[in-house]
Amino acid sequence: MKLCDLTQFYSPLSGGVKRYVHEKIAYIGKHSPATEHILIVPGSKTQMTCNGRSRIYSIRSPLLSRTSRYRALLNLRALEEILEQERPDIIESSDPYQVGWKAIAIGRSQKIPVIGFYHSHFPEAYLRGSIKFLGKRGTHRAMKLTRSYVRKLYNQFQVTLVPSELLADVLSDWGVRNVRAVRLGVNIDIFKPTPDDRDTTRESLGVNRNQKLLLYVGRLAREKNTKTLFRSFDLLYRRRRNDFHLLIIGDGPQRHQVRELQRRTGNVSWIQYCTDSA
Incomplete structure (x- = not known):
């Protein structure tokens, strides 16, 4: 075949x-x-x-x-x-x-x-x-x-x-x-619950233990509807200032909005690109 x-x-x-x-x-x-x-x-x-x-x-x-x-x-x-x-x-x-x-x-x-x-x-x-x-x-x-x-x-x-x-x-x-x-599934050799490195990851990102960590992985472009993401997090920040932290992985034309969100809230981490999923 x-x-x-x-x-x-x-x-x-x-x-x-x-x-x-x-x-x-x-x-x-x-x-x-x-x-x-x-x-x-x-x-x-x-x-x-x-x-x-x-x-x-x-x-x-x-x-x-x-x-x-x-x-x-x-x-x-x-x-x-x-x-x-x-x-x-x-x-x-x-x-x-x-x-x-x-x-x-x-x-x-x-x-x-x-x-x-x-x-x-x-x-x-x-x-x-x-x-x-x-x-x-x-x-x-x-x-x-x-x-x-x-x-x-x-x-x-x-x-x-x-x-x-x-x-x-x-x-x-x-x-x-x-x-x-079709279900695309998950690569369980990479994405698995053990070892539990949550505390290490949070510490490396400067995320408080009591904060809920939100994750976006993808291109920073209009067609990905990232404007809704930025507005939603800004709303969360204004209503519950330090309850959430947003981690963004990706790059694209809307990187300037990410930098502005970082500057305004102080609760946004940005990794431009991960070359290795492992």
Whole structure:
């Protein structure tokens, strides 16, 4: 069995989709000796590297963001050539844009099943802040068009995987007929209750024993709805000044708001980036 993952959401600074595909690579390496795996992503140059039984193809692509290091995979002919050469048994697309459409077209021409993974609820993320520009009526129309787009794209996959039951219900309500919720699980080799290092962690962060520690891990960007996070913590601080401490792990365009929250409350710790989950 040969599996293929396609995604544009792949950055040297990690990210949820990158974590997902690399956990899959690690699982195949440990538990599935009969399985081959290929991963096709955008990169700074065109090359192929090996990771155990996985081959990672990067296709030279223009940079979209200097902060997140995401790139736009525009060379769809190179993508097609790799798939013609590799001939996987299943293609999994984690992209709702041009790569997703190309995956569907290649799957049909080569008679390869193609499934989609709806990792992020991108319509809500990008339209959340549009009401002040488009107004209520314009935002409602934009959301209607977006729902139609999601329905048209994802109904063409054999299956649409989603990481939660809640998101499965949303897409089903939108008319996506092939939704399957999957539990991504937790790596218990890393995240485990022993040894109990809570006191050491709190001391290193300057968190009082009596304070409740709140945690946010992710990119500091508008589409992650971090503005709600900042407002909520500011409200907690004003009502119960020293009862809570917020730990933020991540970086992005809204780093200035984090610094301001730190300055204003004194109860915010910020780790810009963790290179090693262990």
